[in-house]
Amino acid sequence: xxxxxxxxxxxxxxxxSGRTRDANMHYLAGELTRTGIDLREVRVISDxxxxxxxxxxxxxxxxxxxxxxxxxxxTHDDITAENVARAFDRPISVRxxxxxxxxxxxxxxxxxxxxxxxxMARVPDGATLIDNPISAAPGFxxxxxxxxxxxPSIFQAMLASVLPTITGGAPLLSQTLEVRxxxxxxxxxxxxLAARYPDLTFGSYPFIRDGCHGANVVVRGQDGAxxxxxxxxxxxxxxx
Amino acid sequence: xxxxxxxxxxxxxxxxSGRTRDANMHYLAGELTRTGIDLREVRVISDxxxxxxxxxxxxxxxxxxxxxxxxxxxTHDDITAENVARAFDRPISVRxxxxxxxxxxxxxxxxxxxxxxxxMARVPDGATLIDNPISAAPGFxxxxxxxxxxxPSIFQAMLASVLPTITGGAPLLSQTLEVRxxxxxxxxxxxxLAARYPDLTFGSYPFIRDGCHGANVVVRGQDGAxxxxxxxxxxxxxxx
Numbered sequence: 001x002x003x004x005x006x007x008x009x010x011x012x013x014x015x016x017s018g019r020t021r022d023a024n025m026h027y028l029a030g031e032l033t034r035t036g037i038d039l040r041e042v043r044v045i046s047d048x049x050x051x052x053x054x055x056x057x058x059x060x061x062x063x064x065x066x067x068x069x070x071x072x073x074x075t076h077d078d079i080t081a082e083n084v085a086r087a088f089d090r091p092i093s094v095r096x097x098x099x100x101x102x103x104x105x106x107x108x109x110x111x112x113x114x115x116x117x118x119x120m121a122r123v124p125d126g127a128t129l130i131d132n133p134i135s136a137a138p139g140f141x142x143x144x145x146x147x148x149x150x151x152p153s154i155f156q157a158m159l160a161s162v163l164p165t166i167t168g169g170a171p172l173l174s175q176t177l178e179v180r181x182x183x184x185x186x187x188x189x190x191x192x193l194a195a196r197y198p199d200l201t202f203g204s205y206p207f208i209r210d211g212c213h214g215a216n217v218v219v220r221g222q223d224g225a226x227x228x229x230x231x232x233x234x235x236x237x238x239x240x
Numbered sequence: 241x242x243x244x245x246x247x248x249x250x251x252x253x254x255x256x257s258g259r260t261r262d263a264n265m266h267y268l269a270g271e272l273t274r275t276g277i278d279l280r281e282v283r284v285i286s287d288x289x290x291x292x293x294x295x296x297x298x299x300x301x302x303x304x305x306x307x308x309x310x311x312x313x314x315t316h317d318d319i320t321a322e323n324v325a326r327a328f329d330r331p332i333s334v335r336x337x338x339x340x341x342x343x344x345x346x347x348x349x350x351x352x353x354x355x356x357x358x359x360m361a362r363v364p365d366g367a368t369l370i371d372n373p374i375s376a377a378p379g380f381x382x383x384x385x386x387x388x389x390x391x392p393s394i395f396q397a398m399l400a401s402v403l404p405t406i407t408g409g410a411p412l413l414s415q416t417l418e419v420r421x422x423x424x425x426x427x428x429x430x431x432x433l434a435a436r437y438p439d440l441t442f443g444s445y446p447f448i449r450d451g452c453h454g455a456n457v458v459v460r461g462q463d464g465a466x467x468x469x470x471x472x473x474x475x476x477x478x479x480x
Contacts, residue, residue, distance in 0.1 A: 013441070013443055014445050014458070015265075015269065015282075016269055016278075016279045016280065016281075016282070017269060017279070017414070018268075018269030018270030018271075018273050019416075019443075019445070019458060022265070022266070025255075025262070025284070026258060026262070027258075028258075029255065029256055029258030030258030031258075032258070033257050033258050038256075039256045039258075040285075040286055040291075041256075041284065041285055041286075041291070042255075042256070042282075042283070042284035043281065043282070043283050043284075044265070044281065044283075045280075045281055046280055046281075051280075073423050073444070073446055074423050074424045074427045075423055075426070075427040075430060075431070075444040076427065076430065076431040076442075077442070077443055077444060111424075114428070115428070116423075116424050116427030116428055117424040117427075134448070135448075135453070151446055151447065151448065153448060172257070174257070174259070176259075182351070183313050183314050183315050183356075184314045184351070184352075184354060184356050184357035184360075185356075186315070187313075187315040187316065187354075187356030187357075187359075188355065188356050190315055190316060191316040191356075194316055201317075202316070202317065203253055203254055203287075204313070204317060204318075205254050205259075205260060206313055207391065208374070208375070208391065208393060213375070218259060
């Protein structure tokens with residue numbers, strides 16, 4: 001059975017303007033690979049209502065599971081929740097269970113649950129809450145879309161509670177060989193090797209270090225014995 | 241006149257598997273902001289022919305200018321050039337000008353211009369070459385799409401030669417105020433301020449540091465005097 005396919009929608013002007021460097025994509029990619037879920041596509045879009053609706057609809061239809069990050073805080077530019085609701089044509093309102101979580105959180109800190117903070121209790125009809133152990137304001141799951149925070153520590157905590165609910169396939173195993181030659185020297189033999197191992201994928205990722213060209217050759221597959229065998233051939237091919 | 245709109249297509253399994261953390265998106269975002277070009281969307285896709293064709297076609301049609309990174313090296317998994325050609329229904333072949341660049345480069349290094357390396361001289365009909373001062377193999381521009389390398393140092397060098405050819409609008413100015421309060425406390429006043437400055441955009445980017453909530457409030461706009469005025473109001477609002 002093929003692994004489930006996943007996509008990510010990163011929502012935020014701050015990434016596209018270069019102000020913030022996104023960290024959640026790389027974290028999610030690593031976690032999904034470990035869990036046996038294939039991340040196939042990531043889209044980064046601005047805080048634009050129609051872009052959010054279009055992105056959610058396209059990715060939700062094309063993939064088994066979708067993760068969003070960003071735009072679920074209390075400020076006027078946090079517009080993710082209402083537009084995810086709109087993407088699925090669902091009403092959205094302050095929900096009692098989400099309000100109760102925020103009430104308890106702010107009461108314990110003697111802070112006011114004001115109108116802005118109450119925005120974070122708005123949840124589309126029929127969605128399930130995602131626990132936020134760090135700052136209380138929940139994410140939510142609607143259909144196959146998991147709507148999570150953009151702050152990395154909160155994104156990671158939410159992902160930890162969501163991942164066990166998704167059934168992954170066999171984890172993808174990978175091994176890497178660093179080759180101290182230009183890619184042009186290894187391309188031919190690598191193509192031949194890839195043809196003999198159709199169940200594996202072979203990637204070549206060039207780098208320049210100390211002025212010298214090299215490449216990390218990565219062998220990936222679900223069958224550990226095959227990966228080992230291909231790596232042994234590779235090492236012999238490019239030894240020394 | 242509104243700024244030109246831009247999109248980026250990042251091509252590479254190594255990003256989606258979590259093996260490599262992409263650096264080019266953040267770099268491009270910063271450069272475009274400085275140049276007065278609005279980066280509106282980024283898509284990260286795998287080394288899949290149909291995904292490349294679909295991504296190039298969608299982004300090229302929706303934006304004034306598109307930048308791609310990755311997949312133009314000599315190995316079998318470098319399939320960007322032929323699929324960008326396919327996206328525009330153009331033939332692709334080894335071109336004399338590109339071959340001459342590679343011939344000179346490898347001759348000077350006493351390296352063989354073998355079949356794999358010659359792949360890097362394949363250019364779609366009608367495309368313009370993009371100079372690669374680091375490892376010679378050129379990128380290319382076809383219609384409104386700039387096809388560039390994934391290795392960050394080469395991506396940056398190619399971008400430097402492409403950017404002056406694109407007419408940017410007025411550069412987007414930004415100023416940031418770090419506020420040591422939770423977003424919930426600043427959301428109300430910030431909304432009011434944003435309403436009084438319709439030509440500016442106001443973003444609030446929360447963080448947690450030393451266990452305390454805070455936010456960077458960013459004011460962006462093309463009119464420096466307006467940005468200054470809004471920042472002065474902000475500072476007064478959240479002083480202390």
